Amino acid sequence: xxxxxxxxxxxxxxxxxxxxxxxxxxxxxxxxxxxxxxxxxxxxxxxxxxxxxxxxxxxxxxxxxxxxxxxxxxxxxxxxxxxxxxxxxxxxxxxxxxxxxxxxxxxxxxxxxxxxxxxxxxxxxxxxxxxxxxxxxxxxxxxxxxxxxxxxxxxxxxxxxxxxxxxxxxxxxxxxxxxxxxxxxxxxxxxxxxxxxxxxxxxxxxxxxxxxxxxxxxxxxxxxxxxxxxxxxxxxxxxxxxxxxxxxxxxxxxxxxxxxxxxxxxxxxxxxxxxxxxxxxxxxxxxxxxxxxxxxxxxxxxxxxxxxxxxxxxxxxxxxxxxxxxxxxxxxxxxxxxxxxxxxxxxxxxxxxxxxxxxxxxxxxxxxxxxxxx
Amino acid sequence: xxxxxxxxxxxxxxxxxxxxxxxxxxxxxxxxxxxxxxxxxxxxxxxxxxxxxxxxxxxxxxxxxxxxxxxxxxxxxxxxxxxxxxxxxxxxxxxxxxxxxxxxxxxxxxxxxxxxxxxxxxxxxxxxxxxxxxxxxxxxxxxxxxxxxxxxxxxxxxxxxxxxxxxxxxxxxxxxxxxxxxxxxxxxxxxxxxxxxxxxxxxxxxxxxxxxxxxxxxxxxxxxxxxxxxxxxxxxxxxxxxxxxxxxxxxxxxxxxxxxxxxxxxxxxxxxxxxxxxxxxxxxxxxxxxxxxxxxxxxxxxxxxxxxxxxxxxxxxxxxxxxxxxxxxxxxxxxxxxxxxxxxxxxxxxxxxxxxxxxxxxxxxxxxxxxxxxxxxxxxxxxxxxxxxxxxxxxxxxxxxxxxxxxxxxxxxxxxxxxxxxxxxxxxxxxxxxxxxxxxxxxxxxxxxxxxxxxxxxxxxxxxxxxxxxxxxxxxxxxxxxxxxxxxxxxxxxxxxxxxxxxxxxxxxx
Numbered sequence: 001x002x003x004x005x006x007x008x009x010x011x012x013x014x015x016x017x018x019x020x021x022x023x024x025x026x027x028x029x030x031x032x033x034x035x036x037x038x039x040x041x042x043x044x045x046x047x048x049x050x051x052x053x054x055x056x057x058x059x060x061x062x063x064x065x066x067x068x069x070x071x072x073x074x075x076x077x078x079x080x081x082x083x084x085x086x087x088x089x090x091x092x093x094x095x096x097x098x099x100x101x102x103x104x105x106x107x108x109x110x111x112x113x114x115x116x117x118x119x120x121x122x123x124x125x126x127x128x129x130x131x132x133x134x135x136x137x138x139x140x141x142x143x144x145x146x147x148x149x150x151x152x153x154x155x156x157x158x159x160x161x162x163x164x165x166x167x168x169x170x171x172x173x174x175x176x177x178x179x180x181x182x183x184x185x186x187x188x189x190x191x192x193x194x195x196x197x198x199x200x201x202x203x204x205x206x207x208x209x210x211x212x213x214x215x216x217x218x219x220x221x222x223x224x225x226x227x228x229x230x231x232x233x234x235x236x237x238x239x240x241x242x243x244x245x246x247x248x249x250x251x252x253x254x255x256x257x258x259x260x261x262x263x264x265x266x267x268x269x270x271x272x273x274x275x276x277x278x279x280x281x282x283x284x285x286x287x288x289x290x291x292x293x294x295x296x297x298x299x300x301x302x303x304x305x306x307x308x309x310x311x312x313x314x315x316x317x318x319x320x321x322x323x324x325x326x327x328x329x330x331x332x333x334x335x336x337x338x339x340x341x342x343x344x345x346x347x348x349x350x351x352x353x354x355x356x357x358x359x360x361x362x363x364x365x366x367x368x369x370x371x372x373x374x
Numbered sequence: 375x376x377x378x379x380x381x382x383x384x385x386x387x388x389x390x391x392x393x394x395x396x397x398x399x400x401x402x403x404x405x406x407x408x409x410x411x412x413x414x415x416x417x418x419x420x421x422x423x424x425x426x427x428x429x430x431x432x433x434x435x436x437x438x439x440x441x442x443x444x445x446x447x448x449x450x451x452x453x454x455x456x457x458x459x460x461x462x463x464x465x466x467x468x469x470x471x472x473x474x475x476x477x478x479x480x481x482x483x484x485x486x487x488x489x490x491x492x493x494x495x496x497x498x499x500x501x502x503x504x505x506x507x508x509x510x511x512x513x514x515x516x517x518x519x520x521x522x523x524x525x526x527x528x529x530x531x532x533x534x535x536x537x538x539x540x541x542x543x544x545x546x547x548x549x550x551x552x553x554x555x556x557x558x559x560x561x562x563x564x565x566x567x568x569x570x571x572x573x574x575x576x577x578x579x580x581x582x583x584x585x586x587x588x589x590x591x592x593x594x595x596x597x598x599x600x601x602x603x604x605x606x607x608x609x610x611x612x613x614x615x616x617x618x619x620x621x622x623x624x625x626x627x628x629x630x631x632x633x634x635x636x637x638x639x640x641x642x643x644x645x646x647x648x649x650x651x652x653x654x655x656x657x658x659x660x661x662x663x664x665x666x667x668x669x670x671x672x673x674x675x676x677x678x679x680x681x682x683x684x685x686x687x688x689x690x691x692x693x694x695x696x697x698x699x700x701x702x703x704x705x706x707x708x709x710x711x712x713x714x715x716x717x718x719x720x721x722x723x724x725x726x727x728x729x730x731x732x733x734x735x736x737x738x739x740x741x742x743x744x745x746x747x748x749x750x751x752x753x754x755x756x757x758x759x760x761x762x763x764x765x766x767x768x769x770x771x772x773x774x775x776x777x778x779x780x781x782x783x784x785x786x787x788x789x790x791x792x793x794x795x796x797x798x799x800x801x802x803x804x805x806x807x808x809x810x811x812x813x814x815x816x817x818x819x820x821x822x823x824x825x826x827x828x829x830x831x832x833x834x835x836x837x838x839x840x841x842x843x844x845x846x847x848x849x850x851x852x853x854x855x856x857x858x859x860x861x862x863x864x865x866x867x868x869x870x871x872x873x874x875x876x877x878x879x880x881x882x883x884x
Contacts, residue, residue, distance in 0.1 A: 231753075233746045240737065244726040250685060250717060251737040252706030 068298025086295025092274025100175025122271015212280025460533025
């Protein structure tokens with residue numbers, strides 16, 4: 001019994017079970033609406049893995065939501081619900097686009113500068129929520145949601161400024177080429193074009209996609225955040241505050257400072273994610289009709305990852321894979337791609353139930369006892 | 375013993391397991407009708423578990439329950455209530471902003487029909503109970519405005535209102551003043567005179583001596599003995615409970631006072647409701663002195679401690695340690711000025727429960743060069759220090775440095791806090807309810823440690839709601855009432871009754 005409990009308690013096992021249940025529930029829904037689940041799933045997986053290009057596209061789609069996922073997971077560790085991650089992401093895209101268009105330094109300065117602009121903007125934007133929470137006690141969910149809309153409309157305002165707006169479109173000008181992703185710039189160079197002409201594989205995964213360095217940065221950020229939380233004094237403080245604010249305060253830890261710091265870091269990660277989307281994929285800022293959900297999807301990713309920064313890498317890939325592959329099932333057999341939302345929703349739901357599983361195990365162990373009394 | 379009708383409760387072979395832990399191991403108990411029967415045991419001995427089974431909150435894995443000689447399957451509290459059992463829990467279960475009468479009838483409302491409450495009828499029934507047993511309460515008062523002692527009476531009336539013949543009281547005196555305790559004992563005797571049966575769960579030996587006829591002792595889930603209280607001494611009861619000889623009186627040499635280390639001058643502090651909880655409080659503590667603050671909970675103790683530790687701002691007045699003002703700075707500054715605090719709520723304010731013992735040990739010092747270098751925590755050093763303290767303070771299990779502190783027993787959690795706080799070599803040690811909820815063994819240890827620290831020349835501020843603890847430990851006793859120190863006495867110049875009177879806001883003549 002003990003051994004079984006132990007295995008059941010591991011986070012990884014939970015994730016596998018949650019994913020399995022997700023597929024099962026989606027299969028039931030598919031079956032009930034007259035589709036063969038096995039056929040749907042085989043098309044889904046074909047849509048995900050049958051070509052190297054598909055895999056590259058999944059990675060490209062995963063990068064930003066891994067980062068927003070880490071942003072959300074990081075704040076969650078400190079006991080803060082950073083729903084403002086969407087707005088911090090948008091502010092990151094705005095700052096990156098503005099700096100990318102206004103300046104034109106050599107590439108080795110310009111590219112980091114654009115990323116830095118997005119990171120800083122996202123961080124400062126997040127820090128406002130932190131400041132309001134720390135100094136005035138305003139709940140971060142309230143400010144977060146409002147700031148999401150402020151960012152959204154600020155973005156649309158910037159797109160329409162004469163200095164940035166490209167006539168005849170609903171976007172800004174493209175950012176200066178010096179600020180674009182190194183992989184993109186290499187691909188467009190003489191040498192790059194040469195390789196792409198001659199190597200079919202490279203042509204497939206880089207030439208035909210928006211391949212960028214986002215995933216590498218996402219992995220570095222995940223590892224860094226993991227390290228910070230685990231080994232540094234900052235991480236120690238943040239975890240202490242997240243687990244017990246009162247004891248931390250009594251022990252001399254400055255809780256207000258930590259709240260602001262957390263939002264600064266979480267916002268910076270979200271802003272970086274936005275900047276990488278500009279440099280790597282869109283190259284320009286679009287006028288938005290609705291929020292793009294990169295932030296909100298990060299929330300799902302973080303919850304699927306059970307709040308672990310490294311887990312966000314895998315959860316982000318899974319999320320991107322399912323949504324990307326989901327597009328093909330509609331094309332191929334007309335099954336609604338919304339089934340993917342049901343699938344992901346079920347996984348998130350099951351992961352949220354994870355905290356209940358040890359309780360259920362305890363209950364079974366107690367054999368019908370009602371509550372734990374000393 | 376056979377199952378007999380003149381026994382209100384008989385429990386046979388009660389066994390209860392939580393996972394692999396056996397909380398109760400084939401326990402028997404016989405409680406005669408119309409008596410006060412006490413159940414004695416250390417924390418975790420299984421007293422509350424046994425009574426929770428009787429009240430149907432828990433179900434036994436094995437064993438039988440007989441009520442008034444009849445076998446009853448007490449599946450849930452409703453069955454218990456049907457059979458005339460009532461329980462007053464350690465933590466009251468009252469609706470704060472309801473009146474006393476509303477609380478009493480809650481769930482058993484008498485109606486005039488159409489769901490309209492017949493409050494007059496209810497009031498009459500309540501007043502009958504109040505009069506019969508001398509339970510002086512005002513049915514129209516709102517719960518949040520009455521004292522803890524009053525709330526307890528409400529709980530008792532609540533049980534009686536539901537027709538209880540057998541009343542279980544779980545640690546009823548923990549929060550009461552001496553006068554209130556006396557009153558409670560009177561009420562218990564009146565109940566018994568009326569033919570009711572009272573079961574009292576406690577670890578306070580004195581009260582058992584004062585009230586109960588029989589006492590059943592449990593130790594680590596096992597039945598030890600049932601004794602006639604009249605024939606045993608407090609010491610004998612303590613030894614039975616712990617299983618070894620215990621020293622009930624704190625060994626203590628006369629105090630050698632040094633200079634004044636800590637001083638509070640005309641302090642004013644507000645509470646959450648923006649009212650003054652501490653009003654014009656003055657205090658002085660010397661080196662080598664244990665100053666005990668006696669008082670009923672809610673007279674400003676909490677706000678006082680929070681003001682000293684800078685968890686709460688002050689409005690007026692000075693708090694000085696070694697002559698330096700520390701009010702309205704930061705908790706960190708207070709710690710750096712050599713003030714260490716054992717907070718009342720060890721799980722909420724004292725420890726990060728999900729952290730390991732080692733992580734908790736460095737909670738106040740992780741930023742110091744001993745435990746971190748260029749922003750990286752030196753885990754090995756923390757673990758090494760934890761191991762050292764585990765040995766020094768006899769924290770158990772003795773290999774717990776990397777276990778979450780929430781897995782430790784209350785006494786061992788408290789030892790982790792004390793170890794950490796003393797590590798900072800404080801000049802002032804504040805101990806708030808340092809033994810709350812701990813068993814006799816741990817209490818003995820903590821009291822000894824406090825006296826040792828005093829003898830090392832530290833100033834100690836002891837705040838406790840247990841008057842015995844204050845009387846036992848303090849060199850100087852200060853009585854707090856309504857946010858101010860009403861009087862201060864040298865140890866030995868004052869008796870408990872007078873202090874009890876002052877604690878309740880009374881005046882001492884002369």
